[in-house]
Amino acid sequence: MNDFLFWAAAVGPALLAEGLLARYEVLAYGAGWRRPVTALPQGVPYARGAAPDAPPEAYLVYLDGIGKRRVRDSRDGGQLVKAVLASAPELRVLGQVQPYSPLADPLADRPVWAWLRRRVGLLLFLHNVMQIFVAADRRYRPLYNRAVGSQIADQLRLAGYRPGSGIPVVLLSYSGGAQVATGAVDELRARLDAPLLLIMFGGFHNGANDLTRVTHVHRLTSANDRVERVGTWLFPQRWPLLRHSAWNRAVRAGKITVHRLDPATHVGPRSYISPDALLPDGRSHLxxxxxxxxxxxxxxxxETEAARDGTS
Structure with missing residues (x-):
């Protein structure tokens, strides 16, 4: 009982503070009080993989889970990005986008958060969790979608993407990054006129964002992923009964394909991106x-090339 009271006293005020502060960034963006950050730290490239002087096969933007708090990749996300680059050097891959900051301001680089990280590391995760719910809130969702969609578009341009080129843009998202990926669609289509492919694994999102302008959505999931399952229960737009929600309209339109990655878990030693958990065929989950x-x-x-050849 004493332990419970201790944690309630410690975490309760933190949750209240985060609930009040989580909206600040999106409101600051909307009011024009602060400009989004576009420059990257010295030595950090705008993209890795295929050379920028020749059109790559596709641009892939990785939107990490709630562990993302700096420009450089998180530990697990970095493993996935490196593995994708090693397997598909024809891609240009961007991993620096800040899904949980409408101002594209890395959380770990802010002085107050650097101080907190050394003392109350849990707050860094609470911040990003709260940002997911701000992005899902119907009052703030349009503004949040525009802010992060613009951030992704800016980073793609700086990485060499030419609007109207027809080169596919892939939004690869993990966990809460799926909320950001589905929300960025309209802004990216408007600014880049790019074919958009969404690939989400362990996707935690509310299902309210319109997917009409997406080429396709691939949902990588597992029966052992409890976090994703909570998302399907938590948000009514994901319930099959709400047939007219954006997610269910996309399902009926055949835009969503489910891929089973059993027995992977959302996090931990048997997660989707674990290099240690092995499958019967000898491959790791990663x-x-x-x-x-x-x-x-x-x-x-x-498919994009075949369609282009068919219309030429």
């Missing part, structure tokens, strides 16, 4: 997720 992502991207590129 290998299987990488192989699946690369195969889907290449299939989309082939």
């Amino acid at each position: 290998d299987r997720t990488t192989d699946t992502v690369v195969a889907l991207v290449r299939a989309q590129r082939a």
Whole structure:
């Protein structure tokens, strides 16, 4: 009982503070009080992989889970990005986008958060969790979608993407990054006129964002992923009964394909991107997720080229 009271006293005020502060960034963006950050730290490239002087097969933007708090990749996300680059050097991959900051301001680089990280590391995760719910809130969702969609578009341009080029843009998202990926669609289409492919694994999102302008959505999931399952229960737009929600309209339109990655878990030593958990065929969970992502991207590129040849 004493332990419970201790944690309630410690975490309760933190949750209240985060609930009040989580909206600040999106409101600051909307009011024009602060400009989004576009420059990257010295030594950090705008993209890795295929050379920028020749059109790549596709641009892939990785939107990490709630562990993302700096420009450089998180530990697990970095493993996936490296594996994708090793398997598909024809891609240009961006991993620096800040899904949980409408101002594109890395959380770990802010002085107050750097101080807190050394003392109350849990707050860094609470911040990003709260940002997911701000992005899902119907009052703030349009503004949040525009802010992060613009951030992604800016980073793609700086990485060499030419609007109207027809080169596919792939939004690869993990966990809460799926909320950001689905929300960025309209802004990216408006600013880049790019074919958009969404690949989400362990996707935690509310299902309210319109997916009409997406080429396709691939949902990588597992029966052992409890976090994703909570998302399907928590948000009514994901319930099959709400047939007119954006997610269910996309399901009926055939835009969503489900890929089973059992027995992967959302996090931990048997997660989707674990290099240690092994499958019966000898591959690691990381290998299987990488192989699946690369195969889907290449299939989309082939479809794009076939469609272009058919209309030429």
